[in-house]
Every structure is written in structure tokens, then in C-alpha cells.
Amino acid sequence: MTHTPTLSLTDAADLHHAPIDVATVLDHLVRDADAAAATSIGFPGAVDLDQTEVMTRLGRRLWNNIGDPADTGGTAHTRVLERAVVAWVDDILAMPADDRWGYVTTGGTEGNLSALHAAHRRHPTARIYYSTAAHYSIPKIVEILGARGVVVDARPDGEMDYAHLAAQVRRHRRWPAIVVATAGTTLTEAVDDSTRIRAILDEHHVRGHLHVDAALSGIPLALDGRLRFDDDAGIGSITVSGHKFLGAPTPCGVVLIRDSVRGHGGHVSYTDTVDSTITGSRCGLAAALLWHAIATHGREGHRWRASEARTLAAYTVYQLTAAGWPAWRHPHAFTVVLPTPPEPVRKKWLLATHGDTSHIICMPGITRAQIDAFVADITAASPHHDLTRTPSGVDHDRAPAGRRTPATTSTVHPPRQREGTP
Numbered sequence: 524m525t526h527t528p529t530l531s532l533t534d535a536a537d538l539h540h541a542p543i544d545v546a547t548v549l550d551h552l553v554r555d556a557d558a559a560a561a562t563s564i565g566f567p568g569a570v571d572l573d574q575t576e577v578m579t580r581l582g583r584r585l586w587n588n589i590g591d592p593a594d595t596g597g598t599a600h601t602r603v604l605e606r607a608v609v610a611w612v613d614d615i616l617a618m619p620a621d622d623r624w625g626y627v628t629t630g631g632t633e634g635n636l637s638a639l640h641a642a643h644r645r646h647p648t649a650r651i652y653y654s655t656a657a658h659y660s661i662p663k664i665v666e667i668l669g670a671r672g673v674v675v676d677a678r679p680d681g682e683m684d685y686a687h688l689a690a691q692v693r694r695h696r697r698w699p700a701i702v703v704a705t706a707g708t709t710l711t712e713a714v715d716d717s718t719r720i721r722a723i724l725d726e727h728h729v730r731g732h733l734h735v736d737a738a739l740s741g742i743p744l745a746l747d748g749r750l751r752f753d754d755d756a757g758i759g760s761i762t763v764s765g766h767k768f769l770g771a772p773t774p775c776g777v778v779l780i781r782d783s784v785r786g787h788g789g790h791v792s793y794t795d796t797v798d799s800t801i802t803g804s805r806c807g808l809a810a811a812l813l814w815h816a817i818a819t820h821g822r823e824g825h826r827w828r829a830s831e832a833r834t835l836a837a838y839t840v841y842q843l844t845a846a847g848w849p850a851w852r853h854p855h856a857f858t859v860v861l862p863t864p865p866e867p868v869r870k871k872w873l874l875a876t877h878g879d880t881s882h883i884i885c886m887p888g889i890t891r892a893q894i895d896a897f898v899a900d901i902t903a904a905s906p907h908h909d910l911t912r913t914p915s916g917v918d919h920d921r922a923p924a925g926r927r928t929p930a931t932t933s934t935v936h937p938p939r940q941r942e943g944t945p
């Protein structure tokens with residue numbers, strides 16, 4: 524089999540041009556991804572865990588967890604591992620043992636859909652409240668469900684504006700409320716305070732459902748005891764991502780919904796399974812990867828990973844600020860927010876950029892050497908940078924935000940203050 528080495532990946536992969544050199548195409552993909560990894564610091568996938576064992580041992584057959592995690596039928600499935608993963612996440616969140624249910628999803632979006640679908644079935648006339656910092660899947664899900672969405676302002680640091688939430692709830696108080704709080708917003712890793720949100724609903728005598736989209740911060744905050752799903756929390760559902768902090772090498776996640784709230788799904792006779800999840804067939808490999816990540820590190824191992832990542836994030840804020848590039852982070856966060864660097868830096872480094880603000884996410888596996896190289900590139904590209912410049916929309920005169928109403932039956936403990944410039 525011959526193959527021209529200069530062929531682009533698109534041409535080499537073109538299925539109309541047989542014979543195809545499969546090994547070359549796969550090598551090309553891996554080479555490109557490896558080359559990009561060193562400068563990829565803007566997205567939240569942990570890169571420190573080695574899952575080769577699972578991929579090698581299980582990668583040769585179909586593992587289909589079709590139906591409910593409690594189902595036992597079918598040939599090759601990993602539901603026993605899925606149940607163990609869900610139970611572990613339940614436990615670190617202190618979810619009541621007699622009112623828990625959940626499953627391994629395709630990712631944060633499916634988890635949000637499953638939870639909001641369950642909530643909307645119970646409260647079909649509810650307004651779904653979400654902040655402008657919520658993930659883009661939320662308005663999409665509101666549309667899919669044919670529900671009415673109510674947008675709430677977010678503060679410059681990404682946390683929900685509770686005064687605006689209260690005003691919106693007051694305006695729509697005739698209808699039940701489904702409120703989406705975010706624990707780790709996509710751009711700044713802000714954490715909405717679910718205790719304050721519940722208090723606002725109670726104050727206006729509005730019933731409904733509180734969903735927490737904890738895609739990024741769910742596991743690390745739960746390990747710290749700062750995100751809890753116990754009886755006092757008043758939370759109806761939570762989603763976490765599996766390919767972010769837990770580093771699964773395939774998109775996946777976990778959704779947890781109170782058993783008393785979820786839809787139970789019908790029995791499907793030809794598969795002998797219960798249709799309680801969003802998709803029919805479900806990826807058993809993802810459940811095995813999550814189980815492996817948890818089994819090989821345990822609570823303490825993951826707590827240590829989170830702590831190391833936060834230490835690196837603090838180091839990053841310090842180094843950027845010392846270099847005259849004002850950066851900040853929420854104290855619990857892996858995410859470092861900074862003014863968007865000049866184009867040569869953005870060309871080399873894969874950052875997440877939103878207008879004049881960018882972020883780096885110091886996920887486990889990102890190294891000091893990468894941060895040092897990034898800071899050196901910024902310094903070289905902007906020798907005359909204005910040291911007084913601050914990230915867009917962030918009121919540094921008022922930062923740190925200072926103490927807010929103390930969370931009493933606290934579920935998500937919000938950051939008390941922000942670290943960084945000025």
C-alpha cells in the first residue's frame with residue numbers, strides 16, 4: 524500500500540479514495556493532537572490520568588448499558604460499574620440514600636436535558652430561569668422542551684445577580700420556577716449560591732425545582748464538602764461532567780436526580796429494559812473509564828489532584844500579575860481569567876477567548892513549565908503593556924466582592940472573595 528507522505532489529513536481520510544492507509548491516518552490524528560497538547564491550556568479536560576488499561580482491555584467489543592442502570596439484562600454491559608460510579612458521586616455529594624437516582628450520560632448537555640426534562644414534566648407551566656453565564660446548552664434545552672425561559676443577569680465575575688433573579692421571580696410568580704444554578708460557569712468558574720436561590724423562591728412563595736449544572740466544579744467542590752445534595756439543600760438534580768475533572772478520554776458525565784422527582788420510563792419488551800434515560804443505547808465504556816478513574820485514585824487522590832490544580836492556578840495569577848498582565852480567579856477555581864493576549868500569543872496557545880477576556884484552565888496535568896512558557900510569550904509580545912488595564916466588565920474597584928449573605932443551610936458555598944488583580 525503506498526501513500527504520499529505530503530497528503531493532507533483530509534485527503535488521506537477521504538473514503539472515496541481507496542486504498543486508504545488506515546495506520547497513517549490514525550498516526551496523523553495522534554501526532555496532531557500530541558503537538559497541540561503542549562499549548563492547549565484553555566479547556567477543562569484533565570490530562571494527568573492514564574486510561575490505557577481500560578481502553579486496551581475493553582476496547583475490542585461493544586459495551587452497551589442500554590436502559591436503566593439498575594437493569595441486568597443484555598450481554599456485554601458495564602452497569603455494575605455505572606452503579607458504582609453513580610453511588611460514589613451520590614456519596615461525595617451526601618445525596619440522601621432513600622431518594623437518589625442517576626446514570627452515566629454522554630456529557631453535561633445530556634445531563635442537563637435529562638434533569639430539566641424531569642423537572643418540566645412535574646411542572647409543565649414552570650418558567651426556567653438561567654443566568655447569562657449559564658452554559659449554552661440551557662437555552663437550547665429550554666427550546667427543545669418547548670418551555671418558557673427567563674434570563675437572569677450575571678455579575679461581571681460570572682455569578683448570578685440575585686437581585687435580578689428576585690425581580691424576575693416576582694414578575695413571573697404566578698408560575699412555578701425551575702432554576703438552573705451553575706457550579707463552575709464556563710468562562711470564569713463562578714459558583715451560584717443555591718441557598719440564596721432557594722431563599723428567593725421561598726420568599727416569593729414560588730414552588731419548583733432547583734437544578735445545579737456542576738459540569739466542571741461538581742466533583743472538586745463536593746470533595747471539599749462545599750457542594751452538597753443533602754435534604755437541607757433543596758436541590759432537585761445535579762449534573763457533572765466526566766471528561767473534565769475526572770479526565771475520561773471520551774465525552775461523558777453523570778446526572779443525579781432525586782428519585783421522587785424523576786420520570787420512571789416504560790418497560791421495553793424486546794430489550795427487557797426500562798427506558799428511563801434520554802438515549803436508548805448507552806456507552807458502557809464511558810462508565811468503565813469513570814469507574815477506573817475513581818477506583819485508581821479514590822477520594823483522597825482526587826482531593827489532592829484538585830488541590831495541586833488550584834495551587835497551579837494561584838501560581839498562574841501571581842506570575843501573570845507580576846508580568847503586568849492583570850489576571851484573577853475565584854479562590855476555589857482552576858480557571859484564571861485575563862485580558863485577551865495579543866494575536867501572536869493566541870495563535871500559539873489554545874485559550875478560550877470571549878471578546879477582550881480570555882481564560883486558562885489549570886486542570887490536573889497542566890504543568891508549571893507550560894504556565895512559565897505562556898507568561899514568557901505574553902511578556903515578549905507586549906513589552907509596553909498598560910499595567911492599569913483590567914479585564915472587560917470586571918469592576919476591580921469593587922473586587923474582591925467582599926462578604927455576602929452567609930449561607931446557612933449551605934449547599935454551594937460561594938467564593939467569599941476573588942483572588943488577583945488589583
Ligand SMILES: Cc1ncc(COP(=O)(O)O)c(C=O)c1O
Nearest residue numbers: 630631632658707708709736738
Ligand atoms: C457549565 C457547563 N455545563 C455544561 C457543559 C456541557 O458539557 P458537554 O460539552 O459535555 O455537553 C459545559 C461544558 O463546557 C459547561 O461548562
